[in-house]
Amino acid sequence: MTRIIQSLAEISASYDALFCDLWGCLHNGKQPYQAAVSALQAFRAQGGKVCLMTNAPRPNQYVVAQLDRMGVPRDAWDLVVSSGDAAQDAMFEGAVGRKLWHIGTEKDFGFFTDIPKGHADSPAVSRVGLSEAEGIVASGPFDELNETPEDYRDRFQQALDRGLPMLCANPDLVVDMGETRIYCAGALAEFYESMGGKALYYGKPHAPIYDRARRLMDLGSEARCLAVGDGIDTDILGAMQQGIDAIFVTGGLAADAFGSDVENPQADQLDDWLAARERTPAYAIGRLR
Known part of the structure; x- marks a missing residue:
């Protein structure tokens, strides 16, 4: 109890x-x-x-x-x-490749540019378009105030057709920003998995x-x-x-x-x-x- x-x-x-x-x-x-x-x-x-x-x-x-x-x-x-922090370690270790399609906003670019000390000598990771990607990093929707996971169906199907794995940098499904509820990367990863994709998680x-x-x-x-x-x-x-x-x-x-x-x-x-x-x-x- x-x-x-x-x-x-x-x-x-x-x-x-x-x-x-x-x-x-x-x-x-x-x-x-x-x-x-x-x-x-x-x-x-x-x-x-x-x-x-x-x-x-x-x-x-x-x-x-x-x-x-x-x-x-x-x-x-x-x-x-x-x-x-935990997802960065996995990314720089190459968990989903080195050329990555990033789903997220500009506020999350530091995930790629601020290289942890332990990975200073790791091979470079670059953000590329979906057509060039070896994997996906999801930190949240591109437009977190308006988009839902369903808005990504067509792009996720393209990723599935190429067998791209996804690294989910935030397993939360939703959060409340003031009075507004917004979708997080976890909702995108869950939707990708429901379509048959593979997602890796490192947060709670x-x-x-x-x-x-x-x-x-x-x-x-x-x-x-x-x-x-x-x-x-x-x-x-x-x-x-x-x-x-x-x-x-x-x-x-x-x-x-x-x-x-x-x-x-x-x-x-x-x-x-x-x-x-x-x-x-x-x-x-x-x-x-």
Whole structure:
């Protein structure tokens, strides 16, 4: 049975490290949730470590810059690990080839141009058109405010005819930017797979991003870790697969499912909803605070 809590402070003493999602938990894409910021600051003040773990398809320095612009104070976290970091490693290792068709916006170009130190001597990777590509990198739609996966059917069929694999730099299906819900690269990858294509994933819920976070945080095997997120098939599934406890933030992507008060989910509705999806987070909270 998932326990509904009112604040992180109720349970924080039981954990050494926190893997906290960004969109829907710490911010809404435009501004931070101040109660969430305060909760993370308090966790660190008592000696805990905070890793902001995001499926953003960009290297972590771009995520940090975005947080700075939003006004998220740096004393709320220890490090940022992004899906872009883990996926970049795979790309420069040649997971889907060296000539790549990139689906995404200009804000994600750093995925290709900011070469990690460990890959300084790796063979070059170049962005090319679909007709020349050996593989695909998806960081999100070209027009994230208006396009849906269906808009890519014809181009994906061309890619399938050539047997191109896809590297998904962000396994999220959707996120909410303010009041607007937009599709992410995960939705494109899922659609490509439904057409018969092959997609590779490196963010939540998949293991590489957690391995990277543990290594960078220097967490020993006995460290007590807790995940926080609003993505039932990314944050919560990932925590379950890693064998760590999780707080499901009900006031995020699935807020409409748990009653009219976003801050206080209805226990019976929550239990039924989780059971239908076979997810068992240890805790739930309306908003991180």
